[in-house]
Structure formats: C-alpha cells, structure tokens
Amino acid sequence: MGAPFDLNDDSVVVIVGSGAGGGTLGTELALKGIKVVILEAGQRHNMEDFINNEWDSFAQLAWKDMRTTSGSWRVHKNFPNLPAWIVKAVGGSSIHWAGASLRFQEHEFRTRSTYGDLQGANLLDWPVTLAEMEPWYVKAEDKMGVTRTNGIPGLPGNNNFKVFEAGAKKVGYTEVSTGHMAINSQPRHDRGSCQQIGFCFQGCKSGAKWSTLIAEIPVGEDTGNLEVRSECMVLQIEHDASGKVTGVVYADKDGNHQRQKARIVAVAGNSIESPRLLLNSASSMFPDGLANSSGQVGRNYMRHMTGSVYGIFEKPVHMYRGTTMAGVVRDEARFDTKRGFVGGYEMETLSLGLPFMAAFLDPGAWGRSFSTAMDGYANMAGMWLVGEDMPQETNRITLNTDVKDQYGLPVANVHFDDHPNDIAMRNYAYRQGAAMYEAVGATRTMPTPPYPSTHNLGSNRMSEKPRDGVVNKHGQTHDISNLFVSDGSQFTTGGAENPTLTIVALAIRQAEFIAGEMSKKTI
Amino acid sequence: MTTLIDRRSPPRQSPGGPSRRSLLAGIGAAGALMIAGGAIINPREAWGLEVTNLKPETMRTLIVMARDIYPHDRLADQFYAVAMKPYETGSTDPALKQLVEGGVAALDTIAQGEHGVPYAQVGWEDQRVAILHKMEHTAFFEKVRSGLVVGLYNQEEVWPIFGYEGSSADKGGYINRGFNDLAWL
Numbered sequence: 001m002g003a004p005f006d007l008n009d010d011s012v013v014v015i016v017g018s019g020a021g022g023g024t025l026g027t028e029l030a031l032k033g034i035k036v037v038i039l040e041a042g043q044r045h046n047m048e049d050f051i052n053n054e055w056d057s058f059a060q061l062a063w064k065d066m067r068t069t070s071g072s073w074r075v076h077k078n079f080p081n082l083p084a085w086i087v088k089a090v091g092g093s094s095i096h097w098a099g100a101s102l103r104f105q106e107h108e109f110r111t112r113s114t115y116g117d118l119q120g121a122n123l124l125d126w127p128v129t130l131a132e133m134e135p136w137y138v139k140a141e142d143k144m145g146v147t148r149t150n151g152i153p154g155l156p157g158n159n160n161f162k163v164f165e166a167g168a169k170k171v172g173y174t175e176v177s178t179g180h181m182a183i184n185s186q187p188r189h190d191r192g193s194c195q196q197i198g199f200c201f202q203g204c205k206s207g208a209k210w211s212t213l214i215a216e217i218p219v220g221e222d223t224g225n226l227e228v229r230s231e232c233m234v235l236q237i238e239h240d241a242s243g244k245v246t247g248v249v250y251a252d253k254d255g256n257h258q259r260q261k262a263r264i265v266a267v268a269g270n271s272i273e274s275p276r277l278l279l280n281s282a283s284s285m286f287p288d289g290l291a292n293s294s295g296q297v298g299r300n301y302m303r304h305m306t307g308s309v310y311g312i313f314e315k316p317v318h319m320y321r322g323t324t325m326a327g328v329v330r331d332e333a334r335f336d337t338k339r340g341f342v343g344g345y346e347m348e349t350l351s352l353g354l355p356f357m358a359a360f361l362d363p364g365a366w367g368r369s370f371s372t373a374m375d376g377y378a379n380m381a382g383m384w385l386v387g388e389d390m391p392q393e394t395n396r397i398t399l400n401t402d403v404k405d406q407y408g409l410p411v412a413n414v415h416f417d418d419h420p421n422d423i424a425m426r427n428y429a430y431r432q433g434a435a436m437y438e439a440v441g442a443t444r445t446m447p448t449p450p451y452p453s454t455h456n457l458g459s460n461r462m463s464e465k466p467r468d469g470v471v472n473k474h475g476q477t478h479d480i481s482n483l484f485v486s487d488g489s490q491f492t493t494g495g496a497e498n499p500t501l502t503i504v505a506l507a508i509r510q511a512e513f514i515a516g517e518m519s520k521k522t523i
Numbered sequence: 524m525t526t527l528i529d530r531r532s533p534p535r536q537s538p539g540g541p542s543r544r545s546l547l548a549g550i551g552a553a554g555a556l557m558i559a560g561g562a563i564i565n566p567r568e569a570w571g572l573e574v575t576n577l578k579p580e581t582m583r584t585l586i587v588m589a590r591d592i593y594p595h596d597r598l599a600d601q602f603y604a605v606a607m608k609p610y611e612t613g614s615t616d617p618a619l620k621q622l623v624e625g626g627v628a629a630l631d632t633i634a635q636g637e638h639g640v641p642y643a644q645v646g647w648e649d650q651r652v653a654i655l656h657k658m659e660h661t662a663f664f665e666k667v668r669s670g671l672v673v674g675l676y677n678q679e680e681v682w683p684i685f686g687y688e689g690s691s692a693d694k695g696g697y698i699n700r701g702f703n704d705l706a707w708l
C-alpha cells in the first residue's frame with residue numbers, strides 16, 4: 001500500500017479521478033519514481049464485493065450526484081438527471097466497461113482534413129497522428145492484455161456472438177470476430193481467464209477484465225509512490241499569482257475541506273466532471289474558469305453515435321450468458337460517404353439483463369408492443385452500434401448555477417443535440433443491424449435509442465493552436481503549464497472506436513512527457 | 524399493521540373467504556381480485572394484501588392498471604400486486620396518497636363516462652388502454668409506470684418466467700453452463 005503523503009507536500013502530482021485515465025497515469029508515474037496522490041470521489045470496493053444484479057450494482061457503483069440536462073436528445077426526456085451511466089468509485093468507469101479495445105484509424109486523427117467542412121460540426125485534426133500513437137497503443141494493449149494482440153488468443157464466442165456472426169456473414173460482412181478485448185482469454189499478469197459470468201458491466205468478479213482498480217492501482221501502490229485517497233471529492237483547483245496551479249481543495253469522507261498542495265495537477269474526472277471542475281475553479285485571474293482562454297472548456301462534448309438493435313428469434317439465445325461485448329463487425333467503420341454520412345461505426349454484441357432491458361429497450365414505452373418484446377427476452381440477441389459523432393460547440397457542459405450538489409457547488413448541465421450526420425448514421429446502422437438479424441431468422445427487430453452516455457468525450461479538446469482547444473498534444477493545458485487533462489475529455493474528435501484504449505495510451509504517453517518535463521524542471 | 528402478501532394463506536374455500544357469488548361479482552378486468560374488508564384477496568393465487576393507506580378499490584385498480592401497462596399473460600396478479608405495493612405503503616405521505624387516489628378517481632371518471640363502470644370493470648384491455656392513453660401525460664401515470672418498470676421486472680421471482688437466470692458468479696459463471704450452447708443456427 002502506498003505511503004500517505006503530507007497535505008503540504010508540494011512535490012506531489014495530484015490526479016483527480018482514478019478511472020481509465022487517472023488510474024493509469026498515476027500508476028505509470030509511480031513506476032517512474034514520481035510521488036502521486038490520486039483523489040477519488042467514490043469508495044473503494046473489492047472485486048469480490050461487486051454485485052451480479054443490475055440495479056443493486058447501479059446503486060453500488062454509479063455516479064448519482066446531481067446533474068441536469070437540456071437539448072433535444074432523448075436522454076433529456078427519459079433520464080433528465082442521468083446524462084451519463086458512469087462510475088463513482090476507485091477504478092472509475094473502468095469497473096463498468098465491457099473491455100472492447102480498438103485502435104483509432106489513421107484518418108480519425110485527421111477528420112477536418114478528411115471530412116472537410118461540415119456545417120455545424122466543429123471538426124479539427126488532432127495534434128497527434130496514428131503513427132505517433134502506435135507505440136503507445138502497443139504499450140496499452142500489452143498492459144491491458146488485449147486479445148488478438150501480443151499473441152493473446154481471442155475469447156470464445158457466446159450464444160449472442162453466434163447469432164451475430166452468422167448474421168454478419170449472411171449479409172456479406174467479412175471483418176467479424178470476438179474482438180479485441182481487455183479480458184483475459186487465458187491467465188495473464190496474475191489474473192485468471194474469463195469465466196463467462198456475463199456481468200461485465202457490473203464489475204468483473206473474476207478479475208479477468210482489466211480495470212485500473214485491480215490491474216493498475218495496486219501495482220502503483222506497491223512502489224510506495226502512489227497514494228489513493230478514496231471518498232475525496234475535489235472541489236477546486238487553486239493557483240498562485242503567476243498563474244501556476246498550487247494544489248486542490250477537496251471534501252474528505254467526513255465532509256471536511258482539505259487542501260492538498262501539488263507540483264502538478266492532472267484532471268481525470270471523466271468528460272462531465274473534468275470541465276465542471278475547471279469551470280468551478282474560476283478566479284479573478286481566470287474569470288471564465290481555468291485553462292479556458294479559448295472558451296472551449298466544456299464545449300464539443302461527444303457521446304458517440306449510439307443505438308442498439310435487438311432481434312427476437314424462434315428459438316432461445318440466452319444472450320446474457322458470457323462476455324457482454326465480445327463480438328465486433330468492423331466493416332462499417334471505414335470512411336465512405338456513399339452511405340450518406342461521414343465517419344464510420346462499429347457493431348458490437350451487447351446484452352442487458354431483464355431489469356435493464358425493461359428500463360432501456362424503449363424508455364417510457366408501455367403496452368403490448370413493449371411487453372411482447374420483453375416476453376421474447378430468452379430468444380433475444382443484441383448488438384450495440386457505436387460510431388463517430390460530430391463535435392459541436394453547442395454540445396456542452398456548463399455550470400447550472402440554479403442547482404447545487406451536496407457540497408454547495410453548481411452542478412454540471414449537459415446539453416446535447418444530435419448532428420444530422422449522427423442521425424443519418426444511426427438510421428443507416430439500425431437498418432444494417434436489423435438486416436443481420438433478419439438474415440438469420442429474426443421474427444422481430446427493435447431499434448433501441450441511445451442509453452445514458454457511457455462514452456463521454458471531448459469537453460477539453462486537444463488542439464495544435466491554443467485558440468482552438470484546451471490542451472496540447474500531451475494533454476497539458478495551453479494556458480497553465482503544470483495543469484493537465486488526462487481523461488477522455490482530451491479527445492479532439494471521437495472516432496468510431498470505443499475510447500478507453502486510446503485514453504490509456506494517451507495516459508501512458510502523458511506520464512512519459514510529465515516525467516521528462518519534471519526532470520528538465522520545466523514544470 | 525403491516526401490509527402482507529402471504530402466498531401460503533389457505534386458498535379458496537377458507538371460512539370467511541369470498542363466496543362463489545362474490546367471486547362472480549368480481550368479473551371484469553379485476554378478475555380474481557376480491558375486496559374483503561381492508562384487504563385485496565386473490566383466492567385463485569392464494570394471497571391477500573392488506574390495504575390501510577389507500578382505499579382497497581384504489582389498490583385493486585392500480586393492480587389492474589399495472590397489468591394493462593405491462594401486460595404479460597404468463598405473469599400472475601401477485602407480481603403486479605408486489606410491484607404496486609409501494610404506492611400503498613408510501614401513501615402514508617399525503618402527497619403520494621392524493622396523487623394516487625386522484626389519479627385512480629380520474630381513471631374511473633373516464634371509464635364511467637365511456638363504459639358506465641369503473642376502470643377495473645371495463646371488459647377489454649384495449650378499452651382500458653384507450654383510457655390510459657388519455658392519462659399518459661399525467662404525473663400520476665408516469666409515477667405508476669416508472670415505478671412499475673423497476674418494481675415488476677426487478678423481481679427476482681419473475682426472472683425465470685422470462686428465461687433470465689440472474690446472478691451467475693456464485694454458480695461459476697456460464698463457462699460450463701451453456702454460454703455457447705446455441706445449436707439451432
């Protein structure tokens with residue numbers, strides 16, 4: 001276990017949040033001999049305590065502090081105070097995540113150049129390229145034990161995958177497999193192999209699935225350089241007269257305010273809380289919030305074009321048995337405007353248990369159309385559609401000063417409207433998904449609307465030029481050299497792929513950069 | 524006294540239980556849901572539910588309404604009753620009680636106007652659903668529906684009826700229990 005560091009120790013790196021970004025960064029820095037304090041708002045659970053019950057697990061893990069929503073997205077109507085389905089606990093949403101780990105494609109780092117000027121879309125090229133990212137992807141895949149990389153075999157296909165694969169082949173798709181999953185298909189790095197439990201979203205009880213909780217943080221703590229303080233909610237980042245950050249103020253588990261000094265602060269609270277914290281840290285020197293000279297903090301919030309298709313068959317599927325998301329079709333991920341939209345999407349197997357299926361199949365629906373679909377549960381197969389959504393300046397995290405959280409701070413409001421490109425892609429993807437299931441005998445298919453966001457991205461975007469975004473290619477804020485952003489909010493654009501592999505690769509790369517700058521004494 | 528659902532209580536012809544005659548009087552959507560004193564009794568399924576905060580008739584209507592919202596012909600009334608029980612127990616709160624009693628009264632008013640009987644006695648599901656559509660944007664309807672979507676489908680006892688097996692880690696996952704047993708493709 002990591003040695004506790006003093007509140008007045010101003011040589012530490014303070015990281016806000018212990019999820020995919022923060023947990024990885026903290027561990028990497030600790031391995032390099034750098035002292036780190038991770039402040040995490042949520043509790044620390046053991047993997048044995050995870051619950052194989054969707055609502056009970058939700059109560060255990062989900063971020064439930066107040067948030068508000070606005071905009072034309074359906075989540076605002078059905079789940080007005082639950083814009084995102086993410087975790088508040090040590091390990092962050094890497095506890096919930098399903099493990100799908102795909103690299104971005106080359107053109108997805110250059111969307112402004114590739115897609116051109118699309119009305120209403122605030123497209124921008126990343127300041128990094130795939131070639132630059134490749135070595136970091138290699139490290140991330142090794143660290144996370146991603147199947148079909150590093151000689152690790154793929155996972156076996158479950159029933160849901162069998163239906164998915166057969167349908168995909170029938171409609172002519174060729175790139176179908178059980179995917180690149182950060183789930184052990186064989187024992188590796190002291191963790192066992194997947195037991196096909198089927199509650200990947202509820203926290204893997206076998207330890208086969210990578211998370212920062214079980215696979216990173218303990219490694220960091222073993223160095224003696226990492227301390228994780230759970231149930232510590234960071235309220236504000238402070239700075240000195242020169243504009244450098246000096247530390248953070250947080251509420252500990254008893255609600256007492258503490259001030260942790262720091263040499264460097266890295267924000268990794270996921271794409272809603274990270275911009276909220278920067279905005280809530282406004283001062284007379286930075287009246288619009290920290291690192292916000294561009295006015296881009298909170299803007300360009302992305303959540304991926306998502307949707308699901310469920311199919312009902314004459315015979316049982318039992319889709320919930322086994323790994324939740326070990327199945328992917330990649331044929332539609334390409335860039336091909338002949339389909340009527342820019343960007344691409346992935347199709348991935350997905351299952352929900354009966355309680356969540358009821359809540360999310362068609363939120364708010366009732367009557368026979370809905371209940372007969374539920375009657376088909378045992379014979380259902382499911383897939384998730386996840387594609388690149390367009391960044392828009394008006395899709396935005398702002399402070400809702402009318403609503404305060406338990407600490408008396410304005411809550412985040414999440415405003416979202418689909419871009420016409422998102423809608424065109426979703427409708428196309430619905431048709432393709434339905435066609436796959438119909439090709440193997442589905443008697444009924446159901447296009448299911450997006451759930452509360454699981455992929456939250458972009459609200460502190462990376463940019464070459466300081467006026468276009470919040471952070472540079474290393475996640476260092478343009479305005480404040482010792483303030484970093486280390487989570488998915490850095491994404492300039494979203495790509496079609498599930499984001500976490502890229503978040504982890506960026507965090508490993510950022511650790512290297514921070515260590516280098518510290519030894520050069522530039523920060 | 525606490526509200527109680529007792530699935531072991533003696534069925535049908537228990538002394539003092541509902542007579543054949545009152546059973547017949549219960550025909551309509553309310554089916555086997557009898558009202559006896561301060562309780563709803565379902566002799567067919569052998570359970571009783573004491574109703575103290577709401578009017579028993581209100582509780583019965585709620586149970587009928589629950590089935591009309593999420594109709595599953597394979598599910599016994601008992602599951603709908605369990606899902607609706609929080610409205611009875613929660614109606615110690617006057618605001619909830621008013622919302623529920625007022626909502627049910629509104630349903631009955633529409634039903635009386637259109638069919639000459641209270642909601643629970645309107646004969647066809649379609650007719651009752653048409654009434655619900657007139658109410659579906661009210662706070663009352665949304666309260667009942669949103670509570671029901673969790674209260675019904677999150678009952679572990681209904682899961683096997685839908686073919687959902689629930690918790691699996693305690694049984695060793697599905698690695699040896701059919702994660703890939705599909706053979707019909």
Ligand SMILES: Cc1cc2nc3c(=O)[nH]c(=O)nc-3n(C[C@H](O)[C@H](O)[C@H](O)COP(=O)(O)OP(=O)(O)OC[C@H]3O[C@@H](n4cnc5c(N)ncnc54)[C@H](O)[C@@H]3O)c2cc1C
Binds near residue numbers: 017087201234270
């Ligand atoms: C159900 C589900 C399935 C998913 N499946 C996949 C998948 O298959 N593949 C994939 O790539 N991605 C998946 N994701 C997405 C993935 O989980 C996220 O992209 C990733 O975890 C985001 O990392 P992060 O570091 O940005 O934030 P998180 O991992 O969410 O971590 C943020 C942490 O910061 C803490 N925090 C926030 N504010 C504060 C504060 N002020 N003070 C202290 N702590 C704070 C939070 O409590 C949280 O623990 C899934 C997500 C969900 C919910």
Ligand code: SF4
Binds near residue numbers: 193195197201204323
């Ligand atoms: S299916 Fe595999 S990865 Fe998912 S929870 Fe079970 S053991 Fe973990």
